[in-house]
Amino acid sequence: MTNKLLEVKNLKQYFGSPKNPIKAVDGISFDVYEGETLGLVGESGCGKSTTGRSIIRLYDITDGEILFRGKNIRDAKSRKELKQFNREMQMIFQDPYASLNPRMTAGEIISEGFDIHGLYKNKTERKEKIGSLLEAVGLNREHANRYAHEFSGGQRQRIGIARALSLNPSFIIADEPISALDVSIQAQVVNLLKQLQKEHKLTYLFIAHDLSMVKYISDRIAVMYRGKIVELGTADEIYHHPIHPYTKSLLSAVPLPDPMSERKRQRIPYVHEQNNGSEKVHEVLPNHFVYGTDSQIKKWTK
């Protein structure tokens, strides 16, 4: 069994007034193992991006624990510890237009990380590092002097990836990294992410709403609905043997490039059942978790 890199325990992230909070993430638990890709899917507003942002400490969490390599991320108080943490965990953002500073060159954007962390000895080494990062993501060394607006969407996302890689992280949170890109460019970026994962032994938390890409890139998938993880299992299990009715509904809505089966497509609508609060996570099959009440689970697994 590989090691747990990240453990999320009963994470809660509420926004708004404490009296009447918006429960963006409402008590979720999951582990991410070293070297794997965990896909996090759900509709907009289900809390998937909030989860990613809470893990990387962009928000102060309301309740729960996030352990990274066994250490609680909230315990890291000193500057040194925080820097170490930031080096290990990086993020790739959704919008390649908004996430790059238009007044900085690609080289400056990529090198900002190791300027802060002082990870080079002299200027030549710094330049060399920028060059090799650009090449690693399929751009040219000469691109270092260009500004963000001189790049296409796919190229910008590559710069975002190079920036995330600049500190040699072990864990990358990719928050909808491809949804703003064209189909052919999506494939390029997904292939790049897979290749980098192999080369650098990276672990990914891949957040997306496009189930087909998530299925393709992930080893395991967690399905979120209204701030809860309703189902978690291996990608094949989730795709071929979903148990929770919400997962089934979500899968039934994904159109495939096969016109004959599309003509017969039957969408399964999802009706949310209000429960009394007795629902919990059940391990229905080994490593396949479903959230619901005892009677619901019985009904769904029949």
Next chain:
Amino acid sequence: MSKKLLEVKDLKINFKTYAGLVQAVRGVNFELNEGETLAIVGESGSGKSVTSNAVMKLIPQPPGIYADGQILFQGKDLIPLTEKEMSRIRGNEIAMIFQDPMTALNPTMRVGKQITEVILKHKKVSREQAKQRAIELLDQVGIPMPEKRFSQFPHEFSGGMRQRVVIAIALAADPKLLIADEPTTALDVTIQAQILELLKDIQKKNNTSIIFITHDLGVVANIADRVAVMYAGQVVEYGTVNDIFYNPRHPYTWGLLGSMPDLKNNVKEDLRTIPGSPPDLIHPPKGDAFAPRNEFALAIDYEHEPPMFKVSDTHYAKTWLLHPDAPKIPIPETISKRIEGYLKEAEGK
């Protein structure tokens, strides 16, 4: 044989910019019958939106120029029409559904008024009748409690509901042709599926023709009868939905199909990508615009633009690979295997 509603012939559209003349649409041909759905697919910048906006005559002039071609709607060319004549057709006979329901609605105007506005402009009815019709429309597009919703503002609606309102506005004057420019791209998959069902329902009831613009091939397979694949301002492959998905002939179509993961047959190998990025349309490349990105490009591709070769009566592709003297290049294995899988499944059922 159903009646032809729209025929676009050799349409060319340019834009004057400081950098030079952008040839956004470079000779597009397609036709659309009554009650039929044509999907236009392609990457951003391929000219699919410009083509559809051109049919609505929504290209601003200047900087846009209708350089050549005809847009025959019910046999009548729309290009020479004046703005006044066009406003009688726009919204009335041809209506449009825009991509982003968040920006397509007026945030300061009640939803009901945005619908009755269209009805009152195009139909000779009283305000009361227009209101009744608007409520019917809201009901028809699946908005619960239409009487109450009629007097609400757009911000009180969710994304999916707003897109339904946009569709209701488009349907207000019973158009014969509906142009939907990426109507589901901004929506969640479950909502997308509902909107696609709704459009198909409406089409069946009213015998509306639809031009559906998208880059999602799954959506195309779901909704289209015919497909036009666009690249660099031209249609590079044109055929029925079965032609395009089960017998694709253009390398660009192969690239598009290959860049989608194959979920059914569970293949985990790398996705086929189209290397590079689309060409600059200020200086379109000599010969076949796709050649620099095409792994199967022939020497002639860099010299002469290929014509549309006929594959079958319904299926055409613009690639020299279909010339009788060209080397026989089969469909790449990853895609042919996938298609085999789909066809087997269809037989099995």
